[in-house]
Amino acid sequence: MKASELKRGMIIREGGDLLVVVEVEHRTPGNLRAIYQTTLKNIINGKLVNRRFSPTDTVEKADLESKKVQYLYRDHAGFHFMDMTSYETIVLDDQMIGQSKDYLKENLEVEVLYYEHRPVAIELPVSVALRITESAPGAKGDTSGRAMKPATLETGLVINVPLFIEEGETVLVDTRSGDYIGRA
Numbered sequence: 378m379k380a381s382e383l384k385r386g387m388i389i390r391e392g393g394d395l396l397v398v399v400e401v402e403h404r405t406p407g408n409l410r411a412i413y414q415t416t417l418k419n420i421i422n423g424k425l426v427n428r429r430f431s432p433t434d435t436v437e438k439a440d441l442e443s444k445k446v447q448y449l450y451r452d453h454a455g456f457h458f459m460d461m462t463s464y465e466t467i468v469l470d471d472q473m474i475g476q477s478k479d480y481l482k483e484n485l486e487v488e489v490l491y492y493e494h495r496p497v498a499i500e501l502p503v504s505v506a507l508r509i510t511e512s513a514p515g516a517k518g519d520t521s522g523r524a525m526k527p528a529t530l531e532t533g534l535v536i537n538v539p540l541f542i543e544e545g546e547t548v549l550v551d552t553r554s555g556d557y558i559g560r561a
Contacts, residue, residue, distance in 0.1 A: 380430035442491040479534035501552040506561035
């Protein structure tokens with residue numbers, strides 16, 4: 378596929394490494410040709426790499442197998458998931474889960490991506506519904522513009538929500554950016 382088709386979260390193969398696209402930025406410096414500045418994370422060792430691609434460069438998308446799993450719980454061994462077809466338990470470590478832990482709650486269905494029969498990453502749904510456990514009360518009359526306040530969710534993640542959202546409510550959160558979407 379062409380480098381112009383790269384999107385955040387895609388997994389590509391470069392040499393013998395599997396790299397997940399953390400960030401991709403389209404740049405056109407002055408009157409020069411366009412480039413794609415990317416930040417890639419090696420799935421195996423976690424190292425970040427910066428690469429530049431021209432729009433005509435080709436990259437190899439990794440051929441991954443995907444299995445639907447359900448998140449069960451977390452303990453000292455790691456994060457426990459149940460395969461939805463075989464009912465086997467899969468345990469993934471903290472490094473593989475990464476920042477996705479902020480969106481995992483019991484019974485959430487996610488995709489585990491496998492490369493050569495070995496789990497390499499998880500893919501979250503685009504949005505998840507999470508309950509607010511702690512939030513300051515909104516100030517009345519402070520409605521100019523888009524006033525926001527911090528709120529702590531049941532997973533420990535802190536996001537900004539509008540002033541009218543109260544403690545105990547369930548909100549939708551975008552798993553790609555960590556932004557508030559709306560009430561659930």
